[in-house]
Structures are given as C-alpha cells and as structure tokens.
Amino acid sequence: MMSGFKKFLLRGNLVELAVAVVVGATFSGLIQALVKDLITPLIAAVTGGGGPDFSEYSFTVNGAEFMYGDFINHLLSFLIIASVIYWLVVMPMTRLIAFFDRDKKATEKECPECLSDIPIDARRCAFCTVELSRVPAADRPPA
Known part of the structure; x- marks a missing residue:
C-alpha cells in the first residue's frame, strides 16, 4: 500500500507540478512586493496621491468601510503576472506550435x-449526408 503511494509521490509530473507551484507562489510574492514597494509609490509620487501605498485608500458608506486600495494593489499584481505569463509562456508556445503545424498536411475539410x-476524400458528409464534389482530392486546386 505504501509503495503505491511512494510511486505516486515520486512520479516526474507530480514533482514538476510541486516545483511549479512553489516557483509560482514565490513569483507572486515578488510581484506583490514590486507593486506595493515600487509601483504604487511611483504612481503616488507622479499623481501627488495621499500616500505611497494604495492599501490605505478607502471610503465609508453608512458606517461600512470599503478598502478599495488593497484591491488596486492586487489588480496591479494580477495584470503584471498575467502579462509576464502571456509574453514569456503563451506567445513562445503559440509560435512553437505554429512552427511545427505549418508543414502539416490537411486530412480534413x-x-x-x-x-x-470530414475526411478530405469523403464524397458524402457523415453528419448531414449531403453529396459532395466527386473531384478526387489530388486533382483539386490547393485551398
């Protein structure tokens, strides 16, 4: 019973996932510190705001205090993390996939x-049963 659990814990994917979670959490903390300690004081200095940290910003309605400044700090952190992920992970992967798919021969139409x-050589659609062109795929002009 314990050997199965041990195999599960030592699988490559699980270890890689654990490392990714730790690095992601650390990266998130780093970005939050960047926003709190550098970006918001810079914005406050440029705009002449009341303080160097947005987390102090709030307003009160009928005795209820709304701390909107902390939300602004978290929103800035999210936007920075999302843009870093997009530019350093999503864009390169999209280009890599497009590079490998460019020479892929069409198998469906x-x-x-x-x-x-449907398959490119089909003469009748399997879904709506419409009869398709009888010109062989090899004789068709490229699309």
Whole structure:
C-alpha cells in the first residue's frame, strides 16, 4: 500500500507540478512586493496621491468601510503576472506550435452545408449526408 503511494509521490509530473507551484507562489510574492514597494509609490509620487501605498485608500458608506486600495494593489499584481505569463509562456508556445503545424498536411475539410469536419476524400458528409464534389482530392486546386 505504501509503495503505491511512494510511486505516486515520486512520479516526474507530480514533482514538476510541486516545483511549479512553489516557483509560482514565490513569483507572486515578488510581484506583490514590486507593486506595493515600487509601483504604487511611483504612481503616488507622479499623481501627488495621499500616500505611497494604495492599501490605505478607502471610503465609508453608512458606517461600512470599503478598502478599495488593497484591491488596486492586487489588480496591479494580477495584470503584471498575467502579462509576464502571456509574453514569456503563451506567445513562445503559440509560435512553437505554429512552427511545427505549418508543414502539416490537411486530412480534413469542412462540409459546405453543415460546416462539420470530414475526411478530405469523403464524397458524402457523415453528419448531414449531403453529396459532395466527386473531384478526387489530388486533382483539386490547393485551398
């Protein structure tokens, strides 16, 4: 019983996931410190705001205090993290996938009636049963 649990814990994917979570949490803390200690004081200095930290900003309605400044700090942190992830992970992966898919030969086409994906050599759509062109795929002009 313990050997199965040990195998589960020592699997490569689980260890990599644990490392990613720790690095992500550390990165998040770093970005929050960047926002709190550098960006918001810079914004306060430029705008002449009341203080160097947005977390102190609030307003009161009928005795209820709304601390909107802390939300601004977290929103700035989220935007910085999201843009870093987009530019350093999503964009390179999208380009890498596009690079490998550019020479991929088409194996499917779209049915002109129901817009379903069907094999390129199909003579009848499997979804709407419309009869398709009888011109062999090899003789068709490139799309």
